[in-house]
Structure formats: structure tokens, C-alpha cells
Amino acid sequence: MDFDLPTELTDYLGALDRFIEAEIAPLEAENIEYFDHRREHARTDWDNGGLPRPEWEALLGEMMRRADAAGHLRYGLPEAVGGRGGSNLDMAVIREHLATRGLGLHNDLQNETSVVGNFPFILMMLAKGTDAQRAEFIDGAFDGTHLVAFGLTEPEHGSDATFLDTTAVRDSDEWVISGTKRFNTGMHRATHDMVFARTGGEAGDADGITCFLVPTETPGVEIGTYWWTFNMPTDHPDVHFTDVRVGDDAVFGDVGRGLELANIFVHENRIRQAASSLGAAQYCIDEAAKYASARAPFGRPLWKNQAIQFPLAELQTEAAMLRALIRQTAWRMDRHGAMDVTDAVSMCNYRANRLVCNAADQAMQTCGGMGYTRHMPFEHIYRHHRRYRITEGSEEIQIRRVAGVMFGKRAKR
Incomplete structure (x- = not known):
């Protein structure tokens, strides 16, 4: 077995370093207050629920725009969606390499942002989305028109995800969702929330849980407390769903197979x-x-x-x-x-x-x-x-x- 990394991968690490030094390091230096001893304060809007400051998120957005334009951001995605088909081994080596450089705009994992992005939602969409969902959400994820949060954890259920209290019940040609999610990260900017709800089976069953892509402007969706955490800013609120109605087009994956x-x-x-x-x-x-x-x-x-x-x-x-x-x-x-x-x-x-x-x-x-x-x-x-x-x-x-x-x-x- 050959334990040496492929030459093309080590060459790519060098190309990444050159890109960071040329494009990202100068941008970081211009905004150093987000990375020196002032970082937590500069990033956090303390008087607005502890949310990320818009200027901080705009800086992250500019980093990702530059990385995408240079062909790095989508490296780990298939070529069909603008990626380079990077393997899991590639991504493991790259993510380690970027973190070994230390803290910086090139790889600020507090917001899960990096010059080489991690996009589990896109992989989920490619695996389980309908043609219509792929057409809407994949491009939308990169142009900013479709930002999707992830709602699995609940106030009474974290690791025990098969015991969800959130339910979705059929009513004619609609689903009615009720329940509460906790640490529903990204809801301050999200256009849609990926909501996991029990649609059948019994508490503790892996089957019977369905995932829904719920537009955040749907009546009955209400953002609650933003939980202040060990590492600020926060974008981790409770979200309450009260008789939220969605159609079958909101079902993501197979009914009852959301896990x-x-x-x-x-x-x-x-x-x-x-x-x-x-x-x-x-x-x-x-x-x-x-x-x-x-x-x-x-x-x-x-x-x-x-x-x-x-x-x-x-x-x-x-x-x-x-x-x-x-x-x-x-x-x-x-x-x-x-x-x-x-x-x-x-x-x-x-x-x-x-x-x-x-x-x-x-x-x-x-x-x-x-x-x-x-x-x-x-x-x-x-x-x-x-x-x-x-x-x-x-x-x-x-x-x-x-x-x-x-x-x-x-x-x-």
C-alpha cells in the first residue's frame, strides 16, 4: 500500500497557499479586527441578540466569492455542479492543511466557511432531491437566493433523534407541521429550514421521520430565543412551528426516511x-x-x-x-x-x-x-x-x- 499523497493533491495544496497569500491574506489584513484580540467583539452584535454583525458576514461572503471565482470553493463537489470532484481523502487532507495554517479568513470554521467549502446540503440534494428541488436549490445555494438551515435537535431531544416531538400530519393535499426545534443554526438569514418531523411509526423508530424544506416566511414559523454560546456570535435559535402548512413539493427525500x-x-x-x-x-x-x-x-x-x-x-x-x-x-x-x-x-x-x-x-x-x-x-x-x-x-x-x-x-x- 502506498502511503504517499498523490502528486496532484500536494501540488493543489501549494496552489491553495498561493491563492490565500495573494487574495485572502490581504483582505484579512484590511479587516484585522475580526481576527486579532478584538475578534469576538468585532464579530458580534451584542445589542441585537448576539447575532453576527452584517459586516462580518459580508466579509465571509467576499472570501467565498473570491474562492469560488478561483475554482476552489466547490472543489469537493461533482463537476456537474461546478466542482472538481474532490474525493473524501482529498478533502480530509485539504481541511487539515488549511487548519494547520492557523486562524484566519481562509478557514474560519466558526461559521463553517473556508476557501474550500463543505457542502453537505448539496450532496444531500444530489442524492435525494427531486429534479425540481435540484434546479431550485443547488444554484440558489451559491447565488444566495436559497439559504437552508438545519432543524433536527429539539428542546427535549438532541442525540435521541428518533424520539422527535415535532410532527407532520396529512390534511388533504398538505402537511401540517407542529413542534419546536433548538439550535436551528442559520435561521437569521435562511430562506428555508430543513425540518425533521415524525410522520408515522412510534417514538424510537428510525423509520417514520420525514424531512421538509419549509420556507421561513410560511405562516406559523416563529424564531424564538437565540442561545448565547461559549463562542460568540450566535446564530442558534429556537424555532417554533405552529400548524405550518406545506405541500408535497416540500418533502425532501422519501416520506418516512428522513434520517x-x-x-x-x-x-x-x-x-x-x-x-x-x-x-x-x-x-x-x-x-x-x-x-x-x-x-x-x-x-x-x-x-x-x-x-x-x-x-x-x-x-x-x-x-x-x-x-x-x-x-x-x-x-x-x-x-x-x-x-x-x-x-x-x-x-x-x-x-x-x-x-x-x-x-x-x-x-x-x-x-x-x-x-x-x-x-x-x-x-x-x-x-x-x-x-x-x-x-x-x-x-x-x-x-x-x-x-x-x-x-x-x-x-x-
């Missing part, structure tokens, strides 16, 4: 989150090592102390092992599909998200008082990546998936 769409969403996000978390962890390790090499307390280099060396060496070892697992898993996804390696995807995700939190914490400790300040990036990396240990399935749920595959196979044998 198939949710699986596409989480698997695409999990492997790419894992790669990004690995890259951010490597950045923290590298920066801490640089600091320890330059700092000389008590007249001797800081790195010569085993108390400094050993924690960083252990983190470096774990990063190397995770890199091998993430790339192997992405490679297997390309050949066998995500569901055939679902346990490995979960392993990658929960271990990488845990690693970056540990690496950011250790980097703070290594750099001492300065590491704790907002003038170094570690606190922001920690606050940002800490949420990944909960979103897309908490790490406990992902460990359970690993165990489920282990013991499920044993039971079959």
Missing part, C-alpha cells in the same frame, strides 16, 4: 470536522513548540524541561496516529461509502475533537500568562472546537456507535 438524509449530513461533517480539528491541534502543538524553543526562563531554554517536552511529544504522537486513521478512513469512504465505515468515522471525529481541545489547553499552559490572553489564538481555538465534541453527535454517541459495530458484529457471529 437517511441526516446520516449523509453527519457523516460528511464528521470526517471533515475531524480533519480540521487535527489541523488546528497540529497548529497549537507547533506554536507551543516554537514558544518553548524561544523562551529561556532561569537562563535556559524552556523546551529542555521534560515537563514541557513530554506533554507536547504525547500530543504530537496522537496527532500522527490520528492523521493515519483519518486518511485511511476517508480513503475507505471513497471506495465503500460512509455507512460501511461508520464506526471509523466516529473514531476519527471524537478523538480529533478531543485532541484539539487538549492541544489548545496545553499550548496555553506552555505559553503561560500570554497563552491565556486573547492576544494568542489558543483560547479562541479551544472555544471554537469545544463545540465539536457535542455537535454532529456528541462524543458519547459516537463512542456508542463504535461499540455498536463491535458488539453487533460479535452478536451476528
